[in-house]
Amino acid sequence: MDLRQMEYVVALADERHFTRAAELAGISQSGLSSAIRGLEQELGTALFDRTTRRVEPTAAGFALLPHARALLEEAARAREAVMRVGPAISGSLRVGAEQCLGLVDVSALLSTFHQRHPGIATEFAQAGSHELVGAVREGELDVAFVATDRHLGALRHTFLGGEPLVLVVPPDHRLARRTTLRWEMLDGADFVDFSETWGVRTMNDDLLATHGVHRRVRCSVNDVHTLLDLVTRGLGVAIVPAHVARKPQAATLVTCELPGAAQPSWSVSAICPLAPAADAPSGLLLELLGETAPCEDASCFAGEAVETTEVIDAADAEAASAVGGQPVMAVGR
Template sequence: MDLRQMEYLLAVAEERHFTRAAELAGISQSGLSSAIRGLEEELGTALFDRTTRRVELTEAGLALLPYARQMLAQAAGARDAVVKASREVTGSLRIGAEQCLGFVDVAALLERFHRRHPRVETHFTQAGSQDLITSTRAGDIDVAFVATTKHLGALPHQTLGQESLVLLASPDHPLALGAGRQEIAWRALEGEDFIDFAASWGIRELNEETLAAQGVHRRVRCTVNDVHTLLDLVTRGLGVAVVPRHVAAKPQAAGLRVLTLPETAGLSWTVSVVSAAHDRVEAPSAHLLELLADASASAEQRVLAG
């Protein structure tokens, strides 16, 4: 057993889907499946029950899961202890993020940063992407994780990932009742009631521009600032929602119908990290970006290994 196998085990256990787990772990699906099979052969037992719709842990898999978490936590702790002993960083770090970005676990990143650099005073703000960009440009935030490509200007930024959009509807919604329907035409959305995020969220601006470009007139019936509230309102039949694909994979969306939208040039939900300009390479923000880059490099190495 190795750390890579433990990470893959945890990803499949959380996502209950090999394709989504592979995306999360930064490896091809075939590479992830091969690693899991190798682990099962080593242990002499199946760790997952696989069906065409779901992937569930077996009793053996459930027994291994807490040890997998412990192994990964100990390895991360060991790396952080070495960094902490070799470099001491002080000062303050102001971080902002939009909710539920998918391509980066901001809470986990903050935890690792604090473990490495406990003397840095960290401040975290959750807000919409447009507000975060404005605050970063004004110097009120050092690093922001945003879901938009608009209004970045000359701010240093790096794309972390891109994702397609899907339509969510309650199972009894007229748009979801077509037999075997997988894709919905843009024209079918004309006049529909929508649940959407506040104007400062990156997805709201993307939705407005995309639907307008397709000639769709819509009514935003409910405006929210929380992903789970949006899913609850869609479940209750108060409207449909256009969201990034990973939102449809959340447990709270399990009862909803997911419809694919037609391919449109330039239509993608993009997550980026944006930073204010800093002259000092020893600034706390530079160390946060370094930690993020290390995580991204590890993911790329897993892809090559897969």
């Protein structure tokens, strides 16, 4: 028995049809039939029962099948072992990402890529999502991880996940003790937000404008931890992706859901100019996405919500009822 025969056995057992199995194995139907007959003669028993419409493994065929699969898997592992000590893949890869995406651990991804393909020279740039989209479109980056679905045009994008936006406020802020948050409560508030090149800044601008909220962005930043520090120090409130509110730096802040049953969603995607070839550096990087955990910092996703005791006066309760306000959970940090 040889590996090709095992490949034919597996293909025919999976497809239960000679024509489809032959296409899958890359051989003519007559060639497949001849190979199966030859193997049956070698083993002295029928491996498949053949009818005009269907092919079914016999008891002997079912007995052979797991061993055939194991041989093919072992052969694949052997090829991989040889490739690892063979000539290294070379080239270059230019990667960009917005900071603290949470849904993808870019640092871990780049580390794994470097270990797997040390011959590929890797460059990494950190910037806002809108700037990164432009860099990919202009050919300055091969792959970027962004938090926006705007202006992607014909760029190929792979959706990696999403989560809601939430409001974070200092514990002594007027909104920190509200059980119900309404859009008009944010009108005129001071905000800390990201610079205009960040995807979440565009979302916030559009979201608040849609609900008629006028705000003053008192501080624009390009760093998640700086934003949280400024909110903690009372310079304003902020609307951020939910995982940012679970960071240790937000431990003293109060997190509130935004008004409305349908929460605005913040999403992360990997983008590149074209569908990369499997052996291209960008293709090799994207293949690793399934092997890399979203975020090694447990605070990004594992935080437990601790409900606090809320106080709201009768006037607030009546007003909330009048405008159909939605309940909100404030989380003490």
